[in-house]
Amino acid sequence: MIYFSRSLVSTTALFGAVVFLSSINPVSAADIAAGKAKAELCVACHGPGGNSTNAEIPSLSGQPPQAISVALFRFREGGRKNPIMSPIAAGLSNADMNNLAAYFSSVERISTHETKAANLVAGPQLANKYNCTQCHGPNLLGLQHIPRIAGQQYEYLIAQLRGFKAQTRSDIDGNMSSAAANLNGEDIDALSDYIAGMGYKSN
Ligand code: HEC
Ligand code: HEC
Numbered sequence: 496m497i498y499f500s501r502s503l504v505s506t507t508a509l510f511g512a513v514v515f516l517s518s519i520n521p522v523s524a525a526d527i528a529a530g531k532a533k534a535e536l537c538v539a540c541h542g543p544g545g546n547s548t549n550a551e552i553p554s555l556s557g558q559p560p561q562a563i564s565v566a567l568f569r570f571r572e573g574g575r576k577n578p579i580m581s582p583i584a585a586g587l588s589n590a591d592m593n594n595l596a597a598y599f600s601s602v603e604r605i606s607t608h609e610t611k612a613a614n615l616v617a618g619p620q621l622a623n624k625y626n627c628t629q630c631h632g633p634n635l636l637g638l639q640h641i642p643r644i645a646g647q648q649y650e651y652l653i654a655q656l657r658g659f660k661a662q663t664r665s666d667i668d669g670n671m672s673s674a675a676a677n678l679n680g681e682d683i684d685a686l687s688d689y690i691a692g693m694g695y696k697s698n
Contacts, residue, residue: 522560529590540579555599558637559636563596610692614685627686
């Protein structure tokens with residue numbers, strides 16, 4: 496992963512997440528079942544199986560498990576702050592986080608966003624030009640702690656990209672703030688419209 500140029504242990508938050516990651520065991524059916532039971536609270540907001548029906552609340556379905564558990568860990572430890580998620584994560588143990596991650600990652604992602612025709616052309620070009628595919632993967636499905644963005648909720652994507660650019664959304668290693676720094680408002684709209692629709696039936 497050539498883009499991790501900054502020191503990997505440059506912040507305490509990242510160091511904590513790396514230690515946490517090393518304690519993650521392979522996903523088992525029992526983890527998924529335990530996560531599903533625990534997920535009742537979550538699906539009220541994140542939608543059935545973690546397929547969100549609210550454009551501002553992210554889908555969790557089909558996300559690499561580490562991306563979910565690291566996000567929860569960082570909400571709990573304060574590296575990422577949100578008035579809704581921080582108190583929810585405060586009540587979760589490491590085992591809860593891993594089980595929830597195992598469950599949501601096992602559910603297929605459903606996109607209900609239809610991309611505008613122009614952005615079906617412009618989107619992939621921007622994703623290559625700005626190296627989104629280098630880190631998030633060729634189909635933007637994420638890997639390890641790097642989140643899946645394909646089929647993510649449109650308004651949520653716009654808000655996160657604006658937040659990274661303005662440096663108001665916390666960022667585990669600074670890579671995303673650098674990646675978003677050169678995007679203008681039109682790029683953010685076109686990329687979000689394209690990415691949200693990835694996996695939509697007719698796209
Ligand atoms: C009251 C609504 C609500 C509930 C309940 C809720 N969430 Fe969230 N969740 C949100 C919102 C809103 C965000 C976006 C926060 C942000 O903008 O940083 C979010 C973000 C997240 C993220 C980060 C996703 C990403 O793509 O970075 C994860 C992971 C998450 N929630 C997991 C959970 C889990 C697991 C539960 C149940 C234990 C849960 N949430 C319960 C509203 C909720
Ligand atoms: C150098 C690697 C790298 C590049 C290049 C990169 N990303 Fe990211 N991206 C990340 C990492 C790591 C995170 C997780 C950040 C965190 O939560 O602290 C992330 C998070 C995100 C998120 C938030 C997802 C969520 O669920 O909250 C979005 C949206 C995103 N990236 C979109 C993009 C787009 C669009 C591009 C291209 C313009 C891009 N990224 C380029 C590494 C990268």
